[in-house]
Amino acid sequence: MSDPQRFAVFGHPIAHSLSPLLHALFAKQRGIALQYVAIDAPPERFIEIARTFFDEGGCGANVTLPDKQLAFELADAHTRAAQRAGVANVLTRQAGGSIEAHNTDGAGLIRDLRERHGVDLRNRRVLLLGAGGAAQAVAFALLDENVRELIVANRTSERARKLADALNVSQRVCISEWNSLGRCGAFDLILNATSVGVLGASMPLSRSLVSENTIAYDLAYGKAAQPFLEWARSAGAARTLDGLGMLIETAADSFEHWHGVRPETEGTLRQLQT
Numbered sequence: 001m002s003d004p005q006r007f008a009v010f011g012h013p014i015a016h017s018l019s020p021l022l023h024a025l026f027a028k029q030r031g032i033a034l035q036y037v038a039i040d041a042p043p044e045r046f047i048e049i050a051r052t053f054f055d056e057g058g059c060g061a062n063v064t065l066p067d068k069q070l071a072f073e074l075a076d077a078h079t080r081a082a083q084r085a086g087v088a089n090v091l092t093r094q095a096g097g098s099i100e101a102h103n104t105d106g107a108g109l110i111r112d113l114r115e116r117h118g119v120d121l122r123n124r125r126v127l128l129l130g131a132g133g134a135a136q137a138v139a140f141a142l143l144d145e146n147v148r149e150l151i152v153a154n155r156t157s158e159r160a161r162k163l164a165d166a167l168n169v170s171q172r173v174c175i176s177e178w179n180s181l182g183r184c185g186a187f188d189l190i191l192n193a194t195s196v197g198v199l200g201a202s203m204p205l206s207r208s209l210v211s212e213n214t215i216a217y218d219l220a221y222g223k224a225a226q227p228f229l230e231w232a233r234s235a236g237a238a239r240t241l242d243g244l245g246m247l248i249e250t251a252a253d254s255f256e257h258w259h260g261v262r263p264e265t266e267g268t269l270r271q272l273q274t
């Protein structure tokens with residue numbers, strides 16, 4: 001019997017990653033034999049570590065902070081989703097040994113919002129906080145869903161401007177200076193795509209961004225999502241959601257990309273929540 005195919009997740013730090021558990025659960029569910037490990041890859045060693053993994057027969061890898069940009073640069077080919085995001089969270093060895101970069105963040109968020117939480121994004125007024133890798137992937141996906149207006153705000157305004165330029169549909173996208181956000185009025189959906197919660201930093205936000213209809217969604221999950229979601233609840237938001245469902249959907253997307261079958265995710269989410 002041949003050895004099971006090898007997969008990995010790269011990041012730094014990586015011990016906290018749920019990816020090995022998720023892929024093991026998906027593989028069991030679908031009856032696929034595979035090996036999936038977490039590999040610590042500090043950015044200065046990422047290229048060497050990733051190349052060795054693929055040279056030694058690795059089939060695919062998820063990539064998390066802070067290596068997503070490097071993963072994009074390492075790849076020989078890029079899917080449209082990776083191209084648009086400018087960063088990659090999935091690498092796949094192709095026939096002949098070349099590496100393809102893909103990005104599942106945008107699709108994962110939309111699937112979680114639309115299919116799990118029943119949020120219809122059409123015609124919504126959306127505030128996107130952050131302009132890093134995740135924000136970039138998510139912004140394109142939101143426009144695909146026909147939101148009415150997308151306001152991007154980032155601590156470093158130059159980065160928000162760059163993202164708005166990349167989106168290239170100026171009539172629906174505008175940027176707000178970080179300090180002027182309080183003048184933007186209330187939003188139907190506020191997405192926190194900053195790493196503030198993960199870093200344990202603070203992000204003062206005006207309560208005027210929230211109405212009784214607002215949905216607040218933090219791409220982070222668990223403890224890291226709590227400060228933003230608590231702020232939204234205290235400001236009167238209708239619903240507050242964290243990014244655990246998105247994480248599971250992005251993992252399922254990469255599983256499907258590699259194995260050609262999509263795992264069921266609802267039971268997996270319930271398992272992680274208990």
Ligand SMILES: NC(=O)c1ccc[n+]([C@@H]2O[C@H](COP(=O)([O-])OP(=O)(O)OC[C@H]3O[C@@H](n4cnc5c(N)ncnc54)[C@H](OP(=O)(O)O)[C@@H]3O)[C@@H](O)[C@H]2O)c1
Pocket residue numbers: 065105108129130131132133134135154155156159192193194195196197198199201202203219220221243244246247248250
């Ligand atoms: N659930 C999921 O599946 C999923 C997937 C991807 C990402 N995420 C989460 O999304 C978040 C962002 O990830 P990323 O990959 O986009 O990270 P990233 O590329 O490093 O971007 C970080 C963003 O956070 C902003 N930021 C950092 N510290 C800040 C502070 N003190 N005040 C205000 N803004 C600050 C940065 O602003 P500057 O430009 O000014 O530095 C930038 O916009 C993380 O929490 C990550 O865990 C979740």
